Amino acid sequence: MxxxxxxxxxxxxxxxxxxxxxxxxxxxxxxxxxxxxxxxxxxxxxxxxxxxxxxxxxxxxxxxxxxxxxxxxxxxxxxxxxxxxxxxxxxxxxxxxxxxxxxxxxxxxxxxxxxxxxxxxxxxxxxxxxxxxxxxxxxxxRIKRKIQQNVEQGKPNGGAQRPFGYENDRITVRESEAEIIRTLVQRFLAGESVRSLVSWMTAEEVPTTAAAEGWRTPTLRQILLSGRIAGLRDHHGEAAGPAAWPAIISVAQHHQIQALFQTKKVSGRRAPRSYLLSGMLRCGNCGNRLYSSIRRDRRRYVCLSGPDHRGCGRLTIVAQPVEEWIAAAVLMRLDTPAMDDVLTGRADTNDRQAALLTELQTAQSKMNELSEMWAGGEISKPEWMAARMPLEARANNAEKQMNQIAGANTLDALVGQGEHLTASWDTLNLDRQVAIVRAVLDTATILPGVLGARSVDYNRIIPSWQL
Ligand SMILES: [Zn+2]
CATH class of the missing domain: 3.40.50.1390 (Resolvase, N-terminal catalytic domain)
Structure with missing residues (x-):
């Protein structure tokens, strides 16, 4: 020592x-x-x-x-x-x-x-x-007491800008903006990323409430997450009860948005992607995931060997035909009666989601309490660790179920839309295309092909559907 x-x-x-x-x-x-x-x-x-x-x-x-x-x-x-x-x-x-x-x-x-x-x-x-x-x-x-009083009375807070979707009195709905909010919420719940929605708002030249500032991801995220648009008072970022102004979206939608953000936060899927099927294809030789790569100007999905990837390195398939085939299959699947059946009997999803969110938040706040007890010397480190474990398990379990529901919600907005989406598929951005494919497809396994074959044999693609 x-x-x-x-x-x-x-x-x-x-x-x-x-x-x-x-x-x-x-x-x-x-x-x-x-x-x-x-x-x-x-x-x-x-x-x-x-x-x-x-x-x-x-x-x-x-x-x-x-x-x-x-x-x-x-x-x-x-x-x-x-x-x-x-x-x-x-x-x-x-x-x-x-x-x-x-x-x-x-x-x-x-x-x-x-x-x-x-x-x-x-x-x-x-x-x-x-x-x-x-x-x-x-x-x-203490300094925030005044704000809190306002919140308790259901009155809007002061602040430099009027909230998007409402007039200067912060009570009256501005219908043109409310319409945009409803569209945003619908598309977000269908799996589109906030980044992609920001691009759309910018392209549509939707004016912001602040004078000289364009749309940004944090602003949009804040609008989506706010209880305000669901007619709820926000306090410290949490909905605190019914408000004096009318709602633009439903409270159930508000909970879905919260759950989806929570899910994204947990899974941390934020890396920009360039290929439609990244992460969704498996090698038919070794079961490893396939990676995107460009060889001689052609996009491909390949099995990579070596310590970083651990695949067999002996499988490759040209990207475009596989993507086209999978997209067509996904869109067709959306219009099958089987999908309608999947959605029926899920009417209680909103209640379950709200319950899971509460469960998750309870577990998290209990964990915080524990660390405060430990910090205050009320419990020992082993006691703290022991008490924390079941709470962590509860939180993880709730998160997992919320993930599943988030996937199902994405699907809600898509079922029956296959034909419509097929017509507009090429105009959708990659982000939205990925969200749609992901909602339906779990993975697809690519079987080894005949060496030197000139065209893609579609029998090599074995999809495994989410539902
Ligand atoms: Zn392989």
């Missing part, structure tokens, strides 16, 4: 009387005691008098300590609690990186121990940092 000879003690006094509002003297005494228990030699004590960390006031002693760590003059850090050291997750990340680069592995706090060498310790530390940031945010709540 490394002998610690130049440890730093850090203490900070702050005006907040909640949580760890301890006098600096008490902090120092406890830190010195801890260092002594560990057999660490303290080289210097750094003390800051900080009125509110949340306003990111300068902390000269903290800066000086960081400088000493950077220069290799310190080999350990002792603080009373992690929230004395840093208050915002960002600051904590920077501090961790600094220690990492300087090779400082030992950080001890009186309330808990964090060892940089241990992944779990890191995770725990980051969660604690997030909780600490929450504490600070809570203090600014």
């Amino acid at each position: 490394k002998i610690i000879r130049t440890a730093a003690i850090y203490a900070r006094i702050s005006s907040d009387q909640t949580g760890m509002g301890l006098g600096v003297q008490r902090q120092l005494e406890d830190c010195r005691k801890l260092a002594a228990e560990r057999g660490w030699t303290v080289a210097e004590e750094y003390i800051d008098n900080d009125i509110s960390a949340f306003r990111s006031k300068a902390r000269p002693s903290y800066e000086r300590m960081c400088e000493d760590i950077r220069a290799g003059r310190r080999d350990a850090i002792v603080a009373y609690h992690q929230d004395r050291l840093t208050r915002r997750p960002m600051e904590w990340e920077q501090f961790v990186e600094l220690c990492d680069q300087a090779g400082v592995q030992n950080l001890a706090t009186v309330t808990s121990d964090i060892d940089f060498g241990n992944d779990n310790g890191m995770l725990v530390a980051r969660i604690t940092a997030a909780v600490a940031a929450n504490e600070s945010a809570r203090k600014s709540e």
Whole structure:
């Protein structure tokens, strides 16, 4: 074990009387005691008098300590609690990186121990940092009291711009914009990406409510996610009850949108794609997924070998004919009576979705509670980990079911539309085409072909349908 000879003690006094509002003297005494228990030699004590960390006031002693760590003059850090050291997750990340680069592995706090060498310790530390940031945010709540009062009365909030879809009084619906919102929601629920919808709004030259600004993904995402358009009051990003203004979309649709965003967040499918069937084709030799590639100006799907891909590397098929065949099959399938049957008996989907969302949010908030209990020293780390496990399982399970429903919702808007979509297929952007194919097709296996065959043998394509 490394002998610690130049440890730093850090203490900070702050005006907040909640949580760890301890006098600096008490902090120092406890830190010195801890260092002594560990057999660490303290080289210097750094003390800051900080009125509110949340306003990111300068902390000269903290800066000086960081400088000493950077220069290799310190080999350990002792603080009373992690929230004395840093208050915002960002600051904590920077501090961790600094220690990492300087090779400082030992950080001890009186309330808990964090060892940089241990992944779990890191995770725990980051969660604690997030909780600490929450504490600070809570203090600014009072300033928002007026807004909250308005929200409670169902009145619209003030703000520079009128909300899209409503007149300046924030109550009357502006029908031309409401129509656009309904279209957006329908297309989003049918699987189109926000990015693609932004392009559409831009191409249609839909005016924004702000003077000189074009449409952007965050703006559109905010509109889609807002409870406002479903006639619900938003508060801190969550719907807080019926509002004084009329709804443009249904509450059920609002829940579907939330669920779909949640699903996207979880699956993280955001990489731009260039091929219709990327990720959906399997090699008939080895079962590995096929990758897109261009050879001699022709787009192909190929099985790739090597440590990154682990396929057999012995299968290739020209892209265009497969894409055309699959698209045609998908669209045809949308108009079959079998699809209608799939949709009947799913009327209770909305209720289930709302229930799953609640389940997911409950599990998540319970996990947050646990980490706060751990941060407050009410439970031990093993207890925390043990209690967390079943909650994680519940959250994962709810997410999985929400994924399935999101897929089914996409289908709702598509069934019976096959013929119509076939006519307009080539005018749809790739994003929308992919969403449609994905709603119907699970994967397609490509069987090995005859070497040197000039045309694609369609019998090589074995689709496996979602439903
Ligand atoms: Zn293969």
